[in-house]
Amino acid sequence: MAKKIRLGILGGGGDSLIGVLHRVASHINDNYQITGAVFNPDFEANMAFAKEIDVPTDRIYTDFDVMVEEEMKLPADKRIQVCSVLTPNFLHFPMAKKLLENGFHVICEKPMTTTYEEAKILQEAQLKSGAVFAVTHTYTGYPMVRQMREMIKDGVLGKVHKVDARYYQGWINSIIHDKEKRSSVWRLDPKKAGISSCMGDIGVHAFNMIEYTTGLNIKSLLADFNYLYEDNKMDVDGTVLIRLDDYVKGVIRSSQVATGEENGLAIAIYGDKGALRWEQERPNFLYFLSDTEPVKIYKPGHAYNSELSLGGTKLPPGHPEGIFDAMANIYLGVARAIRGEDYNNGEFPTILDGVRGLNFIEATVASNKEGNIWVDLD
Amino acid sequence: MAKKIRLGILGGGGDSLIGVLHRVASHINDNYQITGAVFNPDFEANMAFAKEIDVPTDRIYTDFDVMVEEEMKLPADKRIQVCSVLTPNFLHFPMAKKLLENGFHVICEKPMTTTYEEAKILQEAQLKSGAVFAVTHTYTGYPMVRQMREMIKDGVLGKVHKVDARYYQGWINSIIHDKEKRSSVWRLDPKKAGISSCMGDIGVHAFNMIEYTTGLNIKSLLADFNYLYEDNKMDVDGTVLIRLDDYVKGVIRSSQVATGEENGLAIAIYGDKGALRWEQERPNFLYFLSDTEPVKIYKPGHAYNSELSLGGTKLPPGHPEGIFDAMANIYLGVARAIRGEDYNNGEFPTILDGVRGLNFIEATVASNKEGNIWVDLD
Amino acid sequence: MAKKIRLGILGGGGDSLIGVLHRVASHINDNYQITGAVFNPDFEANMAFAKEIDVPTDRIYTDFDVMVEEEMKLPADKRIQVCSVLTPNFLHFPMAKKLLENGFHVICEKPMTTTYEEAKILQEAQLKSGAVFAVTHTYTGYPMVRQMREMIKDGVLGKVHKVDARYYQGWINSIIHDKEKRSSVWRLDPKKAGISSCMGDIGVHAFNMIEYTTGLNIKSLLADFNYLYEDNKMDVDGTVLIRLDDYVKGVIRSSQVATGEENGLAIAIYGDKGALRWEQERPNFLYFLSDTEPVKIYKPGHAYNSELSLGGTKLPPGHPEGIFDAMANIYLGVARAIRGEDYNNGEFPTILDGVRGLNFIEATVASNKEGNIWVDLD
């Protein structure tokens, strides 16, 4: 029986972009019904938004704690089953923790927590509860990223020797170069935004993409950050040397001052038998390179793709897929997991991805601070 | 007040691709609620599908006529407001006509009817009813196609002199080259599929795209079809010379045997001051060409785009948009029209586009049949 | 023994672009020595240019007739062996004819003659003399165009069903839209430029490319030209429907008012097993498309390429090749032929290509003039 899953939403009200992204994704495969929410800390705005998007207002709550309390009073078959946490970063940890402790499944925006310490506590809570927990590393939802993972797992590249990922954006430019703005914006205030801007916000996606596609763990790293101005306290650019094992090395490049770049996430994995290259802004094209054969371009929806990849394609080849499709694929994986259906490892990023992401961010900050030394990851 | 619009669906059940496309599109902007449906002529399958996608079964009807009858008994504020017609082609006309006659708004799949004659009758019915009527020329929903239209309207290209559009696919190859298959498939049977395969199915998209982006009407044409085998009765490939006025000419190329092409819709418009080029498989990139300046690539979501284009972008630049987004933009335009809100001309293809499409298809068939002569469009 | 071949040059003096192109190409493979020339009808300019590019002045002649006369007095082993004809179009025919009649080999710029009639006379002269005769359809010199030819010959595409070639340029725009200019420029004066501008100058390249790569002959055509202004007497744009046999059709598109296009020659050939696509402005990338396999990109210099293709690549993969390389490959083929070495059919365009080109041009003009009717080629 495929009854829709009861979805709660925390944050994401008004014209929040992340709110749109999660809401659309939850609709796409007909798996979820928004059942309850605290879209906004202001109750009036919260209710207004619920009406605007036509969510029944009887389970729009005044705040998160009330929501948990009230939902727990409901019978299990009426209660919200899974909750999307789209609130400001510092709230991810307490909310996700409480949700897990009360038996809710969780879909948590990234970064999962603000510290590695918190991430490990959350991981324990999840282990204890056994609930499904997804961190929205959205890019792993693209069919061709999944195809990349499966091809590497199947040995198409042979032994991997070199990895290279980047996430370049330009959007902080107009803020960073304006002394007034850069001293006032919350994103560049360490008290509000945590220990890292560039690495925490986007570098971690490149990190996650490497581990997701190769199935390998990054073991140690050496980071160099750029703050651009002496009075700026947050990294807005950085490069990280990485080691996966003694003879597998690579680099993660990340920048928020890469003028004109939009969401320039790209990854290349080189093995002794072949290589794969993919770019987020042209997500439907996966390039396979070889020293002896013509370059091959894999595209979604073809029978030559893996089951994991095909599971994320809804239409025949030639229909471009976008970011909503990618996020929808993650929601689909979570739905399968909640329903106890079989699903492939790789259908959604788990709490482990969240934990490793925080480990990565803190390690880069430490490496940079100590003068660009090698720091091990757990 | 933004109450969701009550949407009825005809056809599109089971694993129908067009069903997925419309359903997702209706969800994306939070404007529609599926209220009633005849997903499938088989009532059992119809009900099963409704349950699968969690649509309330009390307004799942045994057939279309019952649906109209029953809905008309409901008070206006409960009744289905707009109906998506996703049934086999020959049913579009009778269903759309009856819907219009009963005051429903209509979203109709393409081709709107099977003959130009029917199309004109439908047009009259729509004029009489005053209902909103959209034909899903989906590609006009892409933000950069809309940007193209607005730039041309604003005179960025100067006077247009040359238009060139194509839609190349390869998927009929495996059928057409197999004598057994090509004589048995409904698509290549004129009795079942109407007067044209290639031109009616995809050539008409290229036609529509030219008229949509340039705002010009194609006045006459000369067509040459290819059937590939003597025993094949339907066009699977064709080229059409077109004239927009005495000194504006162009070409429409269309093929279902263009091996390896997927949904290869592409358009180029050349004016005396510049040119624009766009391809469906890379929908987020619009190229502006000039004889004297660097090529410019326009991308969605930037402030430099027109209002019409920006209205169809939900996320910031750099997040790839796909076919669901394009269809969703058409649904959004229809929602605005139904609610009586202001909307830009160009937000959805109207019945006029449907009428002209049929005019085009019949004209190409006539031109080809008469030995490649020029035929005027109305 | 690889003594350099003695090369005479007619025309191409001063800053003539075509002069540079031929001169560089003749140097590239160390096969030619410029031995005599009439670079310019003005003798002073002729001598000055010879000195500028350091060609010995003792065999710089006052005019073409003197050159032939004087060279014929020299012993065969001193005499110019092959002559490049780079003069204005109307001189190609008389010069080439006289050269052939005196036993010289000829490399002739395109168009070979100004009429099909002349072309056939020249063909007879060549047959009689047995001399090597090349027409510089330069684009056939690109390694990946040669690879395309060989793959089609080897059956990689199966049976060819559809061909599509275009040559779009924008450069006439600034002239055509200026009444003063378009009435005075020699290119748009039928008395000076012959019967066709667009088709004769560039459309014929698209025609040649189709016949070169497929090995098929175009049997009949239907053309539609655009003159853009009533007072303009020459075609500046045109589309040609073509038939290779009953069930192999295609289209040639050609324009000199395709604003912003530079040398936009592109070709796509579709067969029942696969397709090939190539563009002149990215000459090192040949795309193979299939309905069932990933797209493949062939690049020059790899062992997977044909002998004909590899013979035109001088450096290892990854070094971009340009137009000089393409022309040089044609000069190389001519050198092999002159030396009586083995060479592949396809190493240079022969007089037959020139003859067919003129046949094509005249046929398009006739088709357009007669109201877009089908015209057979010989």
Added chain:
Amino acid sequence: MAKKIRLGILGGGGDSLIGVLHRVASHINDNYQITGAVFNPDFEANMAFAKEIDVPTDRIYTDFDVMVEEEMKLPADKRIQVCSVLTPNFLHFPMAKKLLENGFHVICEKPMTTTYEEAKILQEAQLKSGAVFAVTHTYTGYPMVRQMREMIKDGVLGKVHKVDARYYQGWINSIIHDKEKRSSVWRLDPKKAGISSCMGDIGVHAFNMIEYTTGLNIKSLLADFNYLYEDNKMDVDGTVLIRLDDYVKGVIRSSQVATGEENGLAIAIYGDKGALRWEQERPNFLYFLSDTEPVKIYKPGHAYNSELSLGGTKLPPGHPEGIFDAMANIYLGVARAIRGEDYNNGEFPTILDGVRGLNFIEATVASNKEGNIWVDLD
């Protein structure tokens, strides 16, 4: 007076690729005449090759020392003016030094010397002699690389903040993964190939490209090499963090085991007002990125390009330029310098580029060896 410059060639005989490249480049602009040579240490092979490419044999010498001795006996207006040094790397230094000491101009292949020490000695010799000295960092000869330099110099990017260059190749793969081969090939033998393979051979091109295009000096670096196998003694892959000044940072990535990459040199420069991106394998396309405007693609030969760029384009827009054109532009710059003509800074890489290249290579080796520490460049 534009008499051809008398060019001597050392090395590059037989089917040497570098020999072809230099010979073709010397021909392209009609500036050089090969006057003397030691193509091969074996005199018989030397003479045979001279005959094959039709160079007069009277100035083909038994060895380099004889060549210098004999040429010095000739009057200045007969003597070789400039000598191309294409011999194995360890011979560059002694030959170039002796050539300078005898007043010859020098075109030297890269790496200029095998040590930084030698490079500085050579620099002194050049300063003393005043001769023209070019190091063939060929890629700086591409018109769009030159355009990049000029645009940055003109402030189009504003203040540069981030630089990112890479050179990825895959060709050593088949050797490195074969224990037998990797222990026997000269390239991976430190005694024969010097201190670095990957960084010395290709990383240095990325280094040079950054300094050439930005006009900035790299001040310090931190390098991490990968040897892939314990028994391999030479770097085949490496990443280098770089600092140009306190708030301008970047990265150089270099690999010879990047499977399937050919000559994957690419560079991106980000400033506060815009960015530029260029790739060697598509050398005719230069991308300008901005946060607020459409991406612009600059192409060669247009009036919008700088004088320096246009000086390297021989044909109108739309004719692809290749690696021969790039090298020819460097030969052209050298010719202008030898003739004492005005030339733009940037027309050819000077001895300073060679010196800095060696400084870079030794610094990377030191950084890597010392455990990835920061090392200053002079």
